[in-house]
Amino acid sequence: MSTKKEIWVYAEQENGKLAGVVFELLSEGRKLAEKSGYTLCALLASADGKPMHQELFNYGAQKVYNVEDPKLDIYQNDYVAKVVDTLLKSEEPEIVLYGATTIGRSLAPTVAVMGWAGLTADCTELDFDTERNILLQTRPAFGGNIMATIICPDHRPQMSTVRSNVFKKEKVGESETGEVIDLSVDLSGVRERMKRVESVVEQVNTVDLKAADFIVSGGRGIGDPKNFDIIESLANTLGGAVGASRATVDAGWISHHHQVGQTGKTVCPLIYVACGISGAIQHLAGMQSADLIIAINKDPDAPIFDVADFGLVGDLHQVVPELNKQITALKS
Amino acid sequence: MNIVVCIKQVPDSDKVTIDRETNRLNRAGVPSIINPFDENALEMALQLKDAHGGKVTVISMGPPQAEEALRTALSLGADDAILISDRKFGGADTWATSYTISLAIKKLDEQPDLILFGKQAIDGDTAQVGPGVAHFCDIPMITYAKSCEVIDDGFKVQQVTDHGYNVWEVEKPAALTVVKEANELRMPNLRKKLAAKKAEIPCWGFDELNPDETKIGLNGSPTKVNKVFAPPVKLNKEILSGEPEDMVKELIFKLREKKVI
Ligand SMILES: Cc1cc2nc3c(=O)[nH]c(=O)nc-3n(C[C@H](O)[C@H](O)[C@H](O)COP(=O)(O)OP(=O)(O)OC[C@H]3O[C@@H](n4cnc5c(N)ncnc54)[C@H](O)[C@@H]3O)c2cc1C
Ligand SMILES: Cc1cc2nc3c(=O)[nH]c(=O)nc-3n(C[C@H](O)[C@H](O)[C@H](O)COP(=O)(O)OP(=O)(O)OC[C@H]3O[C@@H](n4cnc5c(N)ncnc54)[C@H](O)[C@@H]3O)c2cc1C
Missing domain, CATH: 3.40.50.1220 (TPP-binding domain)
Incomplete structure (x- = not known):
């Protein structure tokens, strides 16, 4: 396996706003990057990515893979999966982390199937085994009655989803810099099979x-x-x-x-x-x-x-x- | 309208514990049930059938005893059941499970207009099989569906999100994973229960599905369970008892010592 020594975080966003879990994943990804010597990167698929780059750098991304297309304005599983799958195949990172949000939980399993990659769900602990050079992914199963450590020895990338608020977010600084790699993915061949006709954010009364x-x-x-x-x-x-x-x-x-x-x-x-x-x-x-x-x-x-x-x-x-x-x- | 519902037989996870010495699951005597979320998926299918006619087929992949779960589904009103079972399919992770189930769906005489899954299984807990099967079958997928209404050429689906909900219009065939809030379950029907007992349930194994051998079972699974263990217990905990006033004093003293307040 001759993959790139990179850890990617899927930078989930809607309407130009990054999901909170992205910062938690970057913070945890930074620890993995230190331990493994890999480079921490963010993958941002959106209609207009620039305004979000600074925040990604501030939380530790060293590189941002930036894909822009008007079709990526609102989340469509078919479009985003196509983008992510294409990039994973051309750039070949070792590790990819996703938030276990409504979006992450449709995107990650789709991409895993497209690339015959392993996907570990809802990890509560991630660690890097420097002897075997693999990701150790620990997660609860059976409703939390047991914990299991999952590995993915022979397939790449190794992918995990993580629920929000499991890892702490830690900012590196206010004006960190990094590299932006602009790539484009041709979405013209992806047929629109579904349409979002309504999206409602419910006012949750004061309890945050x-x-x-x-x-x-x-x-x-x-x-x-x-x-x-x-x-x-x-x-x-x-x-x-x-x-x-x-x-x-x-x-x-x-x-x-x-x-x-x-x-x-x-x-x-x-x-x-x-x-x-x-x-x-x-x-x-x-x-x-x-x-x-x-x-x-x-x-x-x-x-x-x-x-x-x-x-x-x-x-x-x-x-x-x-x-x-x-x-x-x-x-x- | 043809609807396929994928149901998984699971141990009642409330009652599964782990032996803290051997790190093995204590599964003896733990009853098997239909994954609770799959019951809501089945109910959604039955309600759509009640309103629009058609046929509901339930599919389960697992050891031979998963037939029980299929019979329960028949007694609730499903028309057909198919068991996917073969030793060669054992040890499958979500990738290999999705691949195998998709082969069974493609083999059906009548292709489905809608494939329903539970939101997630309560044992493996990954929520990955639904999106996986949908991709193998090359049909659009909506997760966390709370309602599904038939429209012109497809379905109108309400999806629960982290902050509220979305409404999607999706063409058919489509796949949905269904949340608990979608509906209230019906009771088994006595007459159907008797019929379900006698129903012939075909079992499709390696020979029937003719899979790519490298993509099934343990070998076809990219993920491996490296180790299983009991959830950690806190070590330095302090349990206080006595008069409320004294306990609280001691607590506050310790919290200040730790500088948390
Ligand atoms: C699939 C599934 C999902 C679930 N999800 C959740 C979930 O997300 N969140 C959740 O919380 N539960 C969940 N549950 C339910 C869970 O199993 C428990 O039933 C629930 O958490 C119990 O709530 P409780 O601790 O308030 O009540 P109980 O278990 O009844 O406990 C009450 C406690 O209060 C103590 N008590 C009573 N009187 C006093 C007093 N005067 N002073 C001090 N202590 C007192 C008692 O000693 C007892 O320990 C889920 C269950 C299932 C099957
Ligand atoms: C402790 C432990 C941890 C695991 N962790 C992972 C992991 O992180 N990644 C991974 O890829 N695999 C993992 N597995 C393997 C995984 O549990 C199995 O592949 C399992 O068959 C399907 O996954 P699930 O139970 O999570 O189902 P989910 O994906 O949660 O199920 C969603 C829906 O798919 C349908 N469905 C699922 N399985 C079947 C079936 N057999 N027959 C019919 N319909 C079905 C049901 O409608 C169900 O509601 C783990 C297994 C164990 C024991």
Whole structure:
């Protein structure tokens, strides 16, 4: 295999705005690049790429492969897959990373099939094995009950998707520079088989769990929907957001926008406080990578304590207000 | 209208655990079920059939016991079922699985207008097989479909996105992966259940599908599982108990020590 020693990040964008996960992938890609000695590159397919290049450099891209075509204005799987497949075949990078977004999850498997490449889904850890020169891709399976490390020994490129908020984004600087390689791909032979007739961004009322530094979450243990008040006041004191387990969402106590977990949001705050949450594997799947986890539960054997940095065994109706009180005192 | 629904038989993942000593899955006694999202795909197919007529064919690739999942689908109202099974197909990753399933679809007497998949399987969890099959069959693919309406020459599909939703018009034949919110499931019908028990389910293996030998099973799979292990447990954790006031004091002391607040 005589591939280029390059790591590519698919720079997903819509309407000229890069998806947040792209910066996380670049930041993680930089660590892989350091370890492997490969070059970190971004692949940008859009109608007008220039305004986005600086940001890609600032997060560590050394090269940007830039493809522009009016047909790339809104995401069309057939067009973008054609672009990516063509470039992978002409440039032959070793590794390609995609966000596990709605777009990434259609694009990456399509491109994998086109090029007989391996694709590992929803990785939570990436590492480079310098002895075998291969990418070690670790991911949860069976709903998070097990972890598996996947390798791709004989096919190139090695490709992974990664959910947003799994890796941290770290800017390199404000005015980094790099190389732009303009390439064109002929899309005239790709027939338009589908048309987007509507695209709606739903206003999610104030909860931006994904961006929050502090999250306080309530589970069935709060006992009553009105007790989300004590969760909310602690969140307010910390300047954070309110999260919830699915049990409380299913019970109709709070809207599903707050749900953390496998079928909710993946979050990565500085501090995650779990109140009256048992710690089902599907909940853990969404919050395990928080920097610091504090669990409050009256059952000392609750599985949430397995992932907690600090566990407080007690009745949340007493512990949470007490915590709120002492933090408020500290802040004033 | 001909609709194909791909269903996977999976262990009820809620009940699968890992032996922390041997790093093997404890699968003994874990019941097999139809992948929950595939039930929604099947329901979408049955509703389209109820409204527009036609035929629903379910396909599953797996060991012989996957036939059970197909019989359940027949008892819910699917018309035909096909099992893809052969030792040579074992160990397939999503690439080889997609290739093999696409050969079975191409072999059908009547080609589908619509191919439906679940959003993802709850065991492998990759969500890659749907887009893979669609590409091998050279038909357009829409992921995360919440609804599908028949229009002139195709379908109008609502797709759930990270921030809201899209509406697409797609020509037929098309492929969709279906989310849970798409519909409410129906109950099996007793009469159909009896018929399903007796139904002949053809099994297509290597000889029937005549695949490129290098593209099936473990050998045709670019990815390999290198190692499987239990999710990590935090080591330096501290569990506090006692009076709320004291616990919280101690917690805050430690948090300040760590400079997180
Ligand atoms: C396919 C699938 C996907 C799923 N996705 C998600 C998901 O995305 N997110 C999610 O959260 N769940 C998800 N679930 C559900 C998950 O399995 C659990 O059922 C759910 O997380 C349980 O919520 P809980 O911890 O609030 O409730 P419970 O499990 O009922 O736990 C309540 C806890 O509160 C404690 N408690 C009770 N009273 C008090 C008190 N006064 N003070 C302190 N502690 C108290 C109890 O000891 C207990 O540990 C999913 C399940 C499936 C099958
Ligand atoms: C621990 C572990 C990790 C793995 N990780 C990867 C990985 O990262 N990359 C990879 O390529 N492979 C991986 N595999 C292999 C993969 O799970 C299998 O190839 C599996 O057959 C299909 O993938 P899935 O379960 O993820 O299905 P998904 O792609 O999630 O399934 C989506 C839909 O496709 C249809 N479908 C899927 N399988 C079948 C089937 N057998 N019959 C009928 N319809 C079906 C269903 O409609 C289903 O809802 C892994 C396997 C294990 C055990």
